[in-house]
Amino acid sequence: MPHASLSLFPFAIxxxxxxxxxxxxxxxxxxxxxxVGILALAYFVGRALRRQPESTANPxxxxxxxxxxxxxxxxxxxxxxxxxxxxxxxxxxxxxxxxWALREFITMTPTRRGDHRTLFxxxxxxxxxxxxxxxxxxxxxxxxxxxxxxxxxxxxxxAISGDPKRFLERVAKIQAGLLICVYCLSHAPAxxxxxxxxRPTEPNVPVEYWEGSNASVLFFFVLIVQLNDxxxxxxxxxxxxxxxxxxxxxxxxxxxxxxxxLSTMLTGMLxxxxxxxxxxxxxxxxxAVALAGFAGSMTMSGIKRDRGVEDYGTLVSGHAGVRxxxxxxxxxxxxxxxxxxxxxxxxx
Amino acid sequence: xxxxxxxxxAIAKLLSGAxxxxxxxQPDTCQRxxxxxxxxxxxxxxxxxxxxxxxxxxTRPVAAxxxxxxxxxxxxxxxxxxxILIDREEIKVHQSPVDLMIREIGTSHSLIVxxxxxxxxGEDLQEFKSGLYYLSKKRPDLELVxxxxxxxxxxxxxGEFLPVPLLSCITVGAxxxxxxxxxxxxxxxxxxxxxxxxxxx
Numbered sequence: 001m002p003h004a005s006l007s008l009f010p011f012a013i014x015x016x017x018x019x020x021x022x023x024x025x026x027x028x029x030x031x032x033x034x035x036v037g038i039l040a041l042a043y044f045v046g047r048a049l050r051r052q053p054e055s056t057a058n059p060x061x062x063x064x065x066x067x068x069x070x071x072x073x074x075x076x077x078x079x080x081x082x083x084x085x086x087x088x089x090x091x092x093x094x095x096x097x098x099x100w101a102l103r104e105f106i107t108m109t110p111t112r113r114g115d116h117r118t119l120f121x122x123x124x125x126x127x128x129x130x131x132x133x134x135x136x137x138x139x140x141x142x143x144x145x146x147x148x149x150x151x152x153x154x155x156x157x158x159a160i161s162g163d164p165k166r167f168l169e170r171v172a173k174i175q176a177g178l179l180i181c182v183y184c185l186s187h188a189p190a191x192x193x194x195x196x197x198x199r200p201t202e203p204n205v206p207v208e209y210w211e212g213s214n215a216s217v218l219f220f221f222v223l224i225v226q227l228n229d230x231x232x233x234x235x236x237x238x239x240x241x242x243x244x245x246x247x248x249x250x251x252x253x254x255x256x257x258x259x260x261x262l263s264t265m266l267t268g269m270l271x272x273x274x275x276x277x278x279x280x281x282x283x284x285x286x287x288a289v290a291l292a293g294f295a296g297s298m299t300m301s302g303i304k305r306d307r308g309v310e311d312y313g314t315l316v317s318g319h320a321g322v323r324x325x326x327x328x329x330x331x332x333x334x335x336x337x338x339x340x341x342x343x344x345x346x347x348x
Numbered sequence: 349x350x351x352x353x354x355x356x357x358a359i360a361k362l363l364s365g366a367x368x369x370x371x372x373x374q375p376d377t378c379q380r381x382x383x384x385x386x387x388x389x390x391x392x393x394x395x396x397x398x399x400x401x402x403x404x405x406x407t408r409p410v411a412a413x414x415x416x417x418x419x420x421x422x423x424x425x426x427x428x429x430x431x432i433l434i435d436r437e438e439i440k441v442h443q444s445p446v447d448l449m450i451r452e453i454g455t456s457h458s459l460i461v462x463x464x465x466x467x468x469x470g471e472d473l474q475e476f477k478s479g480l481y482y483l484s485k486k487r488p489d490l491e492l493v494x495x496x497x498x499x500x501x502x503x504x505x506x507g508e509f510l511p512v513p514l515l516s517c518i519t520v521g522a523x524x525x526x527x528x529x530x531x532x533x534x535x536x537x538x539x540x541x542x543x544x545x546x547x548x549x
Contacts, residue, residue, distance in 0.1 A: 103365060107515040113505050119512045 095131035114163030210276035235259030296331030365515035386462035387501035496546035
């Protein structure tokens with residue numbers, strides 16, 4: 001029966017392909033354990049600092065520090081819970097974070113009555129669909145769904161609603177929200193769908209699979225981005241003299257960028273064992289992630305200055321300010337994902 | 349008490365992402381009239397859901413009969429949040445809405461009212477209807493609490509039926525009362541300014 005064997009053909013192929021390893025293996029556990037330990041230490045240091053008299057420590061700086069530590073705890077708990085429950089759960093959790101970030105983004109960006117239906121589509125269709133496609137590992141579709149089809153749909157839907165006022169501006173706002181908060185961030189859980197190799201796959205050369213777990217690669221990525229934020233801040237405080245763009249962000253300096261990126265590269269190199277990159281490439285890849293994270297922070301500062309808000313004012317004040325915490329992750333996720341996919345996976 | 353009420357309140361809060369800010373006013377179970385700006389059908393539901401549980405049980409939103417008595421879902425929601433439905437089309441002299449409100453709240457319940465009378469399509473607050481004045485004149489002991497609801501009009505604008513889950517913010521201001529010998533126009537203007545001032549705090 002040629003027909004029957006023909007229809008089974010694609011399934012037979014899929015069954016033979018190796019699946020990505022997403023278990024919490026020893027390497028991942030060492031990395032997770034170290035980070036939880038450092039965070040616990042940071043928690044107690046932060047608490048001790050809060051009790052210091054105001055003359056020795058700036059209370060505003062300590063408050064920011066404690067808020068940061070709390071955000072890292074949240075991130076850590078979400079990641080560990082997700083990785084423990086499996087790749088689909090991780091994707092769902094990242095999807096919820098995306099959804100919340102998009103909510104903050106659109107709340108702080110004025111839209112008009114005519115944008116309501118477009119916003120409904122963005123929140124209810126495009127954002128969840130992107131994560132469903134990531135969970136289904138449909139790389140060819142999720143990689144173009146928002147940048148091509150949602151980007152075409154948004155202006156068309158706004159045009160149909162019939163309000164021409166500031167048309168391009170309104171289109172750009174919704175497109176930027178979907179792109180940064182949803183599309184970019186979805187590349188982080190997508191790391192879990194790769195079959196990792198220790199070197200680029202070439203024809204006629206046997207594939208060398210990496211024996212580690214994708215969970216540790218995802219955790220490595222989040223850790224590097226967060227550390228990069230800290231390093232850039234610290235170097236700016238220590239040596240910062242030349243502000244990059246004072247009207248965008250007065251605290252970002254060239255010294256912070258260079259010092260921070262080099263520190264992140266060094267950290268990436270030291271943590272090479274958690275990745276398939278090897279000691280030689282882990283550093284440069286961490287450097288690329290650092291630069292993308294920096295670009296994300298600068299972009300978000302630009303958006304905030306345009307809106308004229310340091311914080312988001314009263315609307316978002318009662319909430320955590322998720323978007324601020326994850327914007328460097330958003331920018332770095334596609335860069336990290338694509339480097340890993342093109343050079344260290346079977347690219348299926 | 350209806351079991352679905354806490355669930356309904358949780359959904360309303362989640363959907364509207366509402367932050368409740370008690371500014372110059374603390375939650376209390378004393379008899380109050382919360383008066384707020386009105387821009388969305390969700391206003392009453394979200395404000396009521398954002399009140400602390402024990403206050404929520406004692407607070408009754410005043411809502412339009414023509415909207416909330418249409419269809420099973422709306423009727424069910426209005427019943428769950430214990431709304432007092434007012435007939436806006438047919439106001440009778442001996443059965444005025446103010447008398448109905450006073451009778452319904454007795455000596456234990458609070459009210460949520462929207463003195464603009466209808467949902468406001470524009471930016472600035474509309475003139476207040478006189479109901480708040482007569483309510484206060486007949487029951488001078490009620491605390492009048494101004495409330496400003498921000499951004500709910502973007503969650504569910506006029507003429508739409510599907511909400512977009514943005515974030516919103518509810519600000520509660522300092523209680524006020526009708527001053528002796530204060531004229532109706534002065535009082536309504538003062539009440540409107542009290543709501544409007546909360547926009548910027």
